[in-house]
Amino acid sequence: MSEQTTAVKEATAKKTVRFEIQRQDTPDSNPYWESFEIDYRPNMNVISALMEIRRNPVNAEGKKTTPVNWDMNCLEEVCGACSMVINGRPRQSCTALVDQLTQPIRLEPMRTFPVVRDLVVDREFMFDSLKRVKAWIPIDGTYDLGEGPRMPERKRQWAYELSKCMTCGVCLEACPNVNDKTNFIGPALISQVRLFNSHPTGAMNRDERLETIMADGGIGECGNSQNCVVACPKGIPLTTSIAAMNRATTVQMFKNFFGSDHMVD
Amino acid sequence: MSRESDFYLRRLHSLLGIIPVGLFVTQHLVVNHFATRGEEAFNNASNFMGNLPFVLFLEWFIIYIPLMFHAFYGVYIAFTAKNNVQRYGTFRNWMFLLQRVTGVFLVIFIAWHLYETRIQKALGTEVDFDMMANILDNPFMLVFYILGVLSATFHLANGLWSFCVTWGIAQSPRSQTIVSYITIIAFLALSVIGVQAIFAFV
Numbered sequence: 001m002s003e004q005t006t007a008v009k010e011a012t013a014k015k016t017v018r019f020e021i022q023r024q025d026t027p028d029s030n031p032y033w034e035s036f037e038i039d040y041r042p043n044m045n046v047i048s049a050l051m052e053i054r055r056n057p058v059n060a061e062g063k064k065t066t067p068v069n070w071d072m073n074c075l076e077e078v079c080g081a082c083s084m085v086i087n088g089r090p091r092q093s094c095t096a097l098v099d100q101l102t103q104p105i106r107l108e109p110m111r112t113f114p115v116v117r118d119l120v121v122d123r124e125f126m127f128d129s130l131k132r133v134k135a136w137i138p139i140d141g142t143y144d145l146g147e148g149p150r151m152p153e154r155k156r157q158w159a160y161e162l163s164k165c166m167t168c169g170v171c172l173e174a175c176p177n178v179n180d181k182t183n184f185i186g187p188a189l190i191s192q193v194r195l196f197n198s199h200p201t202g203a204m205n206r207d208e209r210l211e212t213i214m215a216d217g218g219i220g221e222c223g224n225s226q227n228c229v230v231a232c233p234k235g236i237p238l239t240t241s242i243a244a245m246n247r248a249t250t251v252q253m254f255k256n257f258f259g260s261d262h263m264v265d
Numbered sequence: 266m267s268r269e270s271d272f273y274l275r276r277l278h279s280l281l282g283i284i285p286v287g288l289f290v291t292q293h294l295v296v297n298h299f300a301t302r303g304e305e306a307f308n309n310a311s312n313f314m315g316n317l318p319f320v321l322f323l324e325w326f327i328i329y330i331p332l333m334f335h336a337f338y339g340v341y342i343a344f345t346a347k348n349n350v351q352r353y354g355t356f357r358n359w360m361f362l363l364q365r366v367t368g369v370f371l372v373i374f375i376a377w378h379l380y381e382t383r384i385q386k387a388l389g390t391e392v393d394f395d396m397m398a399n400i401l402d403n404p405f406m407l408v409f410y411i412l413g414v415l416s417a418t419f420h421l422a423n424g425l426w427s428f429c430v431t432w433g434i435a436q437s438p439r440s441q442t443i444v445s446y447i448t449i450i451a452f453l454a455l456s457v458i459g460v461q462a463i464f465a466f467v
Contacts, residue, residue, distance in 0.1 A: 088351075088352055089352065174349070174352070174353060176346045176347050176348050176349055176361065177345070177346055177347075179345070179346075179347040181344075181345040181347075182345050183268065214272045215269055215272065216269050216271060217271075218271075218272055219272065220271050220272035220273075220274075220275035220276065221271065221275075222431075223342070223346060223361055223427075224357065224361065224426075224427045224430050224431070225353075225357055225358045225360075225361035226355065226357035226358065226361075227349070227353045227355070227357075227358055230353055230355055231353070237438070239430075239438070239441075240436060240437060240438060242430075243430050243433055243435065243437075243441070244433070244436050245433075246430065246431055246432060246433035246436075247432070247433020247434075247436060248433070249272070249433075250276075250432050250433045251433075253273075253276070
């Protein structure tokens with residue numbers, strides 16, 4: 001038994017994992033690359049590797065360095081905080097398994113967002129956009145408004161898929177039209193408008209949400225490269241949402257111009 | 266420039282690309298095809314088109330004004346994208362890039378094509394079969410014109426697809442795929458018509 005364990009330990013101890021990490025000390029300083037080589041352990045993910053580097057911040061040249069900064073929270077791909085560009089593709093580092101990645105594993109921050117430090121980015125833009133598109137359902141009044149209309153169960157199941165969005169920013173990183181030359185709020189936000197507009201109570205503010213995506217940085221900025229739906233870690237049908245909102249805004253545009261008694265519903 | 270109007274400008278850009286610009290391009294390629302029936306057939310068709318009643322009004326309102334808006338706003342759209350086909354080499358991402366590349370190329374091609382034909386006509390040169398045959402006699406120009414026609418047919422066909430998506434006509438992935446196939450057929454058909462006409466002058 002003990003012989004076996006040592007044999008396994010010896011076999012795995014020789015294996016190492018090589019990382020190339022794009023680092024940046026301050027929001028305004030220049031990025032630089034630093035390599036790390038750490039011992040392989042079975043079932044490692046990128047985060048456990050980053051933790052290993054944090055425990056002993058020595059780079060591949062054997063020089064002591066500062067620990068690499070990254071963001072994380074839930075560790076089960078539902079919060080979106082640990083998103084980064086791994087081997088060229090934006091995704092969550094918690095579900096990026098080392099065994100499934102080609103080495104050296106290259107980590108970069110999602111540069112669509114302002115970099116705070118190393119792999120930490122500031123996704124404030126998305127949270128501001130959520131406020132802008134009114135991604136909530138108003139239920140408060142000066143008196144008890146009572147129950148809202150019932151939502152058909154099958155529609156709830158369908159809407160649940162859209163509600164899986166965790167505002168991680170991967171679709172914004174993948175989109176060629178989200179950059180510093182445009183104000184595009186990104187595919188995720190368009191899909192959120194669809195989600196809240198399909199809720200029976202949320203639909204009472206349908207037109208207000210549509211107006212927000214018919215403004216600067218709204219749905220008009222979409223160029224149909226359809227990268228978002230390929231990139232989304234939760235498999236949200238983002239391009240279908242965009243096309244659905246394209247149709248809704250088309251109808252709203254005609255209602256606004258020609259007039260209608262169905263501005264809201 | 267107020268960017269609040271971007272939504273409406275984008276929709277206008279999408280609409281004008283099909284009506285009237287796309288319809289005009291189709292009509293233009295079809296009329297060019299008379300060249301395959303010989304010099305006289307082409308000259309008759311060309312004279313008919315060039316001598317339509319209210320031709321200046323038609324030219325300005327069906328071609329120049331919509332085309333200029335589509336071209337100049339399109340260049341703005343093309344240069345605000347940060348292309349990433351290296352990262353996502355999907356069919357649609359390539360189409361996205363090619364739509365922008367062909368669009369910018371078409372601005373150059375159409376400007377040159379207008380200078381060589383319409384502006385020369387205004388300066389008193391006869392636009393006929395011989396004029397085109399002379400232009401296409403130059404192998405460089407022949408390649409330039411073939412690229413121009415293929416860019417135009419591609420940009421129109423792919424633009425038809427994105428028109429269907431942008432206006433919310435094709436919503437489901439299945440309908441978008443079917444529209445893709447239809448537009449590929451449109452691209453091939455228009456390309457054959459256009460290139461056949463070019464070779465009729467050679």
